[in-house]
Amino acid sequence: MTERENAFRVPASSPDFARTDPxxxxxxxxxxxxxxxxxxDLDAICDVFDEYRRLADVIDSAQISPEQPPMxxxxxxxx
Amino acid sequence: xxxxxxxxxxxGSERGEHRRVSRRDFLGGAGIRAGLGxxxxxxxxxxxxxxxxxxRKLAAREVSSVELMRAxxxxxxxxxxxxxxxxxxxxxxxxxxxxxxxxxxxAHRRYRGKLHGIPIAxxxxxxxxxxxxxxxxxxxxxxxxxxxATVVARLKAAGAIIVGKTNLxxxxxxxxxxxxxxxxxxxQDPGGSSGGSAAAVAAQMVLGATGGDTSGSIRSPAMRCxxxxxxxxxxxxxxxxxxxxxxxxxxxxxxxxxxEDAALLLNGLAxxxxxxxxxxxxxxxxxxxxxxxxxxxxxxxxxxxxxxAGCGAESLRAFDEAIAVYRRLGADLRDVDLPVDGSVAHxxxxxxxxxxxxxxxxxxxxxxxxxxxxxAVRRQLAAGSLISAAIYxxxxxxxxxxIDRMQATFTEFDVLVTPGxxxxxxxxxxxxxxxxxxIWNLCGFPCIVVPAGMRSAPxxxxxxxxxxxxxxxxxxxxxxxxxxxxAADWHRMRPPDPSR
Numbered sequence: 001m002t003e004r005e006n007a008f009r010v011p012a013s014s015p016d017f018a019r020t021d022p023x024x025x026x027x028x029x030x031x032x033x034x035x036x037x038x039x040x041d042l043d044a045i046c047d048v049f050d051e052y053r054r055l056a057d058v059i060d061s062a063q064i065s066p067e068q069p070p071m072x073x074x075x076x077x078x079x
Numbered sequence: 080x081x082x083x084x085x086x087x088x089x090x091g092s093e094r095g096e097h098r099r100v101s102r103r104d105f106l107g108g109a110g111i112r113a114g115l116g117x118x119x120x121x122x123x124x125x126x127x128x129x130x131x132x133x134x135r136k137l138a139a140r141e142v143s144s145v146e147l148m149r150a151x152x153x154x155x156x157x158x159x160x161x162x163x164x165x166x167x168x169x170x171x172x173x174x175x176x177x178x179x180x181x182x183x184x185x186a187h188r189r190y191r192g193k194l195h196g197i198p199i200a201x202x203x204x205x206x207x208x209x210x211x212x213x214x215x216x217x218x219x220x221x222x223x224x225x226x227x228a229t230v231v232a233r234l235k236a237a238g239a240i241i242v243g244k245t246n247l248x249x250x251x252x253x254x255x256x257x258x259x260x261x262x263x264x265x266x267q268d269p270g271g272s273s274g275g276s277a278a279a280v281a282a283q284m285v286l287g288a289t290g291g292d293t294s295g296s297i298r299s300p301a302m303r304c305x306x307x308x309x310x311x312x313x314x315x316x317x318x319x320x321x322x323x324x325x326x327x328x329x330x331x332x333x334x335x336x337x338x339e340d341a342a343l344l345l346n347g348l349a350x351x352x353x354x355x356x357x358x359x360x361x362x363x364x365x366x367x368x369x370x371x372x373x374x375x376x377x378x379x380x381x382x383x384x385x386x387x388a389g390c391g392a393e394s395l396r397a398f399d400e401a402i403a404v405y406r407r408l409g410a411d412l413r414d415v416d417l418p419v420d421g422s423v424a425h426x427x428x429x430x431x432x433x434x435x436x437x438x439x440x441x442x443x444x445x446x447x448x449x450x451x452x453x454x455a456v457r458r459q460l461a462a463g464s465l466i467s468a469a470i471y472x473x474x475x476x477x478x479x480x481x482i483d484r485m486q487a488t489f490t491e492f493d494v495l496v497t498p499g500x501x502x503x504x505x506x507x508x509x510x511x512x513x514x515x516x517x518i519w520n521l522c523g524f525p526c527i528v529v530p531a532g533m534r535s536a537p538x539x540x541x542x543x544x545x546x547x548x549x550x551x552x553x554x555x556x557x558x559x560x561x562x563x564x565x566a567a568d569w570h571r572m573r574p575p576d577p578s579r
Binding site for chain 1: 312313314327359360361420422423425426427429430433444445447458459461462463464465466467470472473474475476477478479480482523550551
């Protein structure tokens with residue numbers, strides 16, 4: 001498991017939910033070629049990412065069959 | 080100092096045919112006065128006609144498109160400084176020339192239908208060859224696309240005349256529209272992101288408009304401005320040539336003053352587009368053809384009490400009154416347990432939205448393009464770029480499963496009626512109303528909002544209800560909306576004239 005994947009492991013509902021580490025975010029953004037203005041800007045990006053991590057946790061916790069295809073075709077109902 | 084170039088001129092080969100209007104003259108209305116001519120009287124009341132009424136009068140040649148256009152241009156000149164609905168406007172002389180051409184065609188028995196000669200507006204996310212398309216971002220400032228969005232081309236082919244591009248928040252992100260006022264109360268926001276379109280229609284500055292809806296961005300401002308907003312089925316209306324937020328959640332649809340007008344605009348917008356890979360092949364019917372058939376005997380689903388628990392009191396009051404109207408109309412109302420966990424649906428909608436937005440913006444972000452000092456969107460996109468592909472794919476799986484279950488549930492009724500939502504969402508979406516708004520973007524089901532009353536407490540703004548249908552059943556949604564509209568009569572409400 002990479003450090004980035006690990007960022008999603010702690011449930012948002014847990015008191016252990018840790019704020020995104022700015023150093024980790026800085027490295028991840030650097031690898032993606034995305035710049036930020038200054039430390040305050042990076043902190044703000046981390047705050048937003050924390051919200052997405054909480055949403056990701058909800059998604060991760062939801063029940064879904066691994067066989068479920070992700071594609072949708074509203075013109076061909078499956079039932 | 081050199082004046083900035085006007086946003087009102089044409090482009091490319093057409094540029095030479097049109098007078099240049101300076102920004103100062105434009106804001107002062109000199110361009111419009113020049114286009115209108117000083118001697119001819121203008122019947123501004125014509126701008127308050129519905130598209131259906133105007134279409135009938137144009138076809139019968141009781142009113143000319145030029146008279147209609149002059150009314151619209153005069154009203155825009157008078158009200159736009161107070162409302163701020165437009166980002167850019169077409170040269171008035173050019174609008175009048177198009178109106179003359181429409182009159183000429185109609186006189187020579189080349190009437191194209193109810194949109195022929197009708198002045199409308201489109202959101203400033205729609206590519207237009209003759210006006211800049213900015214999505215309200217400095218990155219696209221001055222960008223004039225080389226082609227029209229399919230919806231723009233279709234509206235033009237139907238004879239509609241586009242008088243301007245309407246305001247929106249940066250890149251359509253957000254539930255408010257900075258710079259635009261709500262015609263019902265100028266201290267209030269019109270909602271967003273299609274707030275310019277909703278305000279322009281409510282203030283009778285155009286007869287109809289288009290908007291975009293990724294989380295509720297047609298429906299929320301339409302409701303807040305007391306007009307009708309329709310989000311069609313995903314794939315029903317092309318999104319080719321629309322600046323996207325999210326490829327799989329974006330929808331384009333009409334904003335109008337009546338349900339019939341929304342149907343007429345949808346007639347112009349809908350249909351297969353080979354340029355849009357998500358475009359549906361299912362044939363589009365004529366949406367106004369059976370509009371008045373009523374809902375007697377229809378099974379109408381209603382959110383159960385548990386689902387309604389999070390709704391505002393004012394919205395619930397309007398909803399209860401609407402349910403009473405449907406009961407009087409002979410509908411069979413039944414409680415519905417939606418097969419959905421609202422928090423999961425909300426999370427999926429938000430993650431898919433920002434994941435796709437981050438992908439669209441990746442080149443801009445990597446190039447360090449300037450989103451503007453005040454941009455809230457850039458941070459959203461940077462953070463969204465960090466979401467893992469596995470989480471995004473899982474959100475897609477959950478969505479597919481939800482749609483499957485939702486389609487099965489919708490076999491139990493003809494349409495679902497929900498309350499409106501009366502909160503202004505923050506720039507990240509509609510946290511107060513995910514079960515009402517964004518869920519239908521996630522599922523791609525068609526829905527419409529119609530006026531359903533007024534708030535009793537300040538700010539005294541319109542309230543609405545929402546009607547949702549199965550995929551490609553816009554006709555049913557429109558029939559149910561029309562039945563309510565005609566029985567309740569809220570659509571005749573007009574905001575006060577802000578210049579008086």
